[in-house]
Amino acid sequence: MAEVRIVAEPRTEFGKGPARRTRRAGKVPAVVYGHxxxxxxxxxxxxxxxxxxxxPNVLLSLDLDGERELVLPKAVQRDPIKGFLEHVDLVLVRxxxxxxxxxxxxxxxxAAPDTLVDQQLVTLAVEAEATHIPxxxxxxxxxxxxxxxxxxxDVALPEGATLVTDGSHIVVQGLAAPTAEQLDAELxxxxxEVGIEREATDEEQAAAAPAAEADGAADSGDGAQAQPPQS
Known part of the structure; x- marks a missing residue:
């Protein structure tokens, strides 16, 4: 991985006020630690x-007062709404x-037809040299x-990288894709469960029509029966 050279300036003021002034000046507050x-x-x-x-995992070469330091981003804080960088923690590496x-x-x-791809892991933890991170x-x-x-x-890692994640963890698996009937039943x-009443589909209404007509005819027949004579 190539290094990204970036010029850093020391900070002597701390707290929310100085941090806001730093960001207004187009800069990002950061802290370097380690070793x-x-x-x-x-x-x-x-x-x-x-x-x-x-x-990802960019290797930064900091130029601070003429000294060169290699660092990796450890924690990045962003504004939850606007997304701009608020603060960065950097760890020293050699x-x-x-x-x-x-x-x-x-x-x-x-994947093969009718196979639903279920990805369980989107990242893997690996150990690698700081200057050769895949x-x-x-x-x-x-x-x-x-x-x-x-x-x-089962994953073939780049040369020089060693797996840290438990090797038995499933990265991806193939599942049977649900049928349209199963999806409709789940919906x-x-x-x-939330109290929503579904309108009957055209097919359901057509299937229910003969039964409804039969029930109506039966009700009419019952109403036409002679009433017993009154005493």
Whole structure:
């Protein structure tokens, strides 16, 4: 994985007020820690950092007061509504050091007809060198059939990466696709639970019509019966 070089500036003011001023200036408050060193508070250029974080597990090369530090994003805080970066925690790493990270699982290929693909894991935890973290892993589901599954141990990892996730965990499996009747029955059950009354379909109305006519005829016949004479 290529390093992304980014210039950092030290921060000497802390708290919500200074943090807001930092963000208004187009920068993001951050803290660097790890390897037993005291935390270092810095600010990073917002646009450059936003672009860098689009790469999962991006390795950042910080230029701080002429010193170069390698760091990995540990925690990223974003505004829940507008999505802009509020704060970033960065952990120090060294060349050759191994770290545990989550990498994304991407499914490729097409399952067999009438097979519902059920992906249980969207990421896998792996151990890799900090400077050689894989961007993700592809898992082929070509021809996957009902009852077949792929576990974490079955996934071919990139060279240099070691699986940390329990190998017995299912990554993806093939299930029987529900029929239209099953889906309709599940929907009707869910609607009944919340008190929604469904209108009868044309087919249901047509099927119920003969029975309704027969009931009507029976009621008419009963009404036409002679009444017993009054004494």
């Amino acid at each position: 037993g060193r005291n935390p270092v508070h810095i600010s990073l250029p917002g646009h450059e950092l936003m672009r860098a974080l689009k790469t 060349l050759g050091e191994k770290v545990t990270v989550e990498i994304r699982v991407t499914l490729t290929g097409a 961007g993700g892993v592809d898992v082929s589901i070509e021809g996957l059939v009902v009852g077949q599954h792929i576990t974490a141990a 009707a059950e869910a609607e009944a």
